[in-house]
Amino acid sequence: MSTTRYDVVVIGAGFFGANIAAFLARQNQRVLLLEKEPQILGRASFFNQARVHNGYHYPRSLATAWSSHQNYDRFMSDYGDCVYSGFEHIYAIPRDKSLTSSYQFAKLCDFIGLPYHDVDRETFKLFDPTRIERAFVVEEAAIDNAKLRARMLSDLEALPDLTLLCNADLDAMDISDGEVTLSINGGAQRFVTRRVFNVTYSGINRILRMIGQQPLAIKNELAEICMVRMPEPLRKFGFTVMDGNFFSCMPAPAHGCHSLSHVRYTPHASWNAAQAGWDVGSKTSAAAMESRFSYMKNDSALYVPGLAGVEYLYSTFEVKAVPIKNEFDDARPILFTVHEQSPQIVSVLGSKLDCIYEVDACLTNLDVNHDANSDSVCVS
Template sequence: MPGLDALAAPAGGHGPVAKVAVVGAGWYGCHISEELQADGHDVHLFEALPEIFGGASGHTQNRLHLGFHYARSAVTRRQASQGYRRFKQVYPALSRPVTDNVYAVPRDDSLLDGETYQQVMQASRLPFEKVDSTAYGLEPSTTAFRVPEELLLTDRAKAHFGESLRPQLRLDTPVESFEETDGGVLVNGELFDALIDCTWGAWAAGGKGVWSDLYFEPCVTLVYESERRDFGLTLVDGPFFSVYPFRNGLHTLTSVTHTPLARCRSHEEARQCIARQSADTLDRTRRAMETEVVRYWTPFRESFRHVNAFFSVKAKMRSESDARVVSVRRSGRRISVFAGKVNTIFLAAEAVRRELHAVVGKDLWVSL
């Protein structure tokens, strides 16, 4: 049986090679595969869809978070800020600045007042500039800040990983069978030393007994065209909305209240919910979201024209807090990854390395 003992050490001298199956070619699956490949491991990346980033990673707001979304979670702010700096170092060509990116705190409806929000961000050493809210068409009582969060360039990221992982990619190849043995795991009948699940519960076999505390939200994101070519507006902290640059001069509109269409027990149930959406239900959702926006920001209807929408499934962990942090769990030779934001891919990769070392019982740790 071709386990670790039968494999030669990689040229870099980092120790024995592990043959690893990674499931899910989104941001996390691609980054972790690239990291393990750089360590010298024999990585095989399985993706059920015909292309990488075909799931939630390719259908998102594309925001590279710095922490401004999370005034009520210090650990999430810290992870976001550290991950932002690391992302800019490792993938400098995969994001870009947004010219005018504003966070606003409504006086009456936010869970925090503007002064407290500002103090939280100052204490977290996040960079921002306080601006005149009325200059953006917001109420004078709204506190507003210009921030340097960036836009993820998803198309460029797909091209990057598609090239760097070309030999490892197994596209249009769902993992239909999985079995743990004494010396490894059988994935579609092929022997591996370990399996890393980066599907956030979308792969049903990976979620059993591992992510029992997950739930799934079928989500709709609206797409608009506007003369405001590079503008973002996000209201915090509460059940508000966000307008953010997307691609090709378009913007997305999301809403804490209206973007999630339901709360489901499984990824498949969420997909079925999306399949039931009709033109009429989408139109009702659009009108509800636009009404919410105009309540706080009246220039919206003058500047933005609805052109499209896309759906996705978001997996979330049941929690009483506002935290969206990295979690990596191991069961036998299966390592499962869960996280909330793209820029925590580095924390996840470090945790996966530790768990991989524990799985194979050899020194596979490689310092970053």
């Protein structure tokens, strides 16, 4: 069996993996991008909620809100052909059980310069005034993940130093004499490199266990997002009710409908991905994936009565990943880790799409030949 050599191998062709591969290929590195799915951006990057964060969603993490807002215009400029802004996005604050008051939300917007204004009287009638204290129109678009996938594929194909292999399931990885050997698809192909980027999101610890590396402290969560058809009067709106066990219902352009998610009902199961022995199959069984749409709809309609008329189309299920240290706060950092025991391996856990600019900064500061001291970096 022949072995092909690359300067860098990137495992995982979601949004973050594809961008990392493209960034390195533009630095005259010969890059191999491996994806086990039939196409790029085929899992979490496609099925997660389509929000392009502008900072409103993080009133309890000023750093995350600030970075999202700072990156928003840049993201809209870079990916403007992949976003949908043809709806009125409303953030509503309940009178009870919200961790953030409407006053605090407005103060956050004022402090970091987020555009907002109160909805007009007619629009406020969409809400139950006994439950909703105040509602704001904001500037926050939705990403069209189908267009983003096509755009990313076009960008990758234009790079002569980048090779993309889909349907590439990593079987084994071995480190010897400062080099990493990888084999895919039952040993059908083998590759050698001096640097591997592990950008497999919820599968990140599976890769680390192949080489006996300490797993990252990550919580995995089986999450359901319902695809729904909105009643006609509500189709031009997106709703985010926060901050607590509430919901979001906003356009999902790639699916041609709206998505409905709920802080309480979207998570079906969770587990500590750093602990060995978890039977992931039992967590993602058919029983675990029985839809909770009726619970989401009924609770959402308490705050926006018109949502009682949403039509259920189907559900998507995806395993999400979040650093355990951020499980109970509002921060959504990326993790960019050069592993001390195996500095040839860099693990990157992505977060919000706009965090790609923080990843670019980390890549700029990284010695691709890993001659510098290894380090672990967490960037909000």
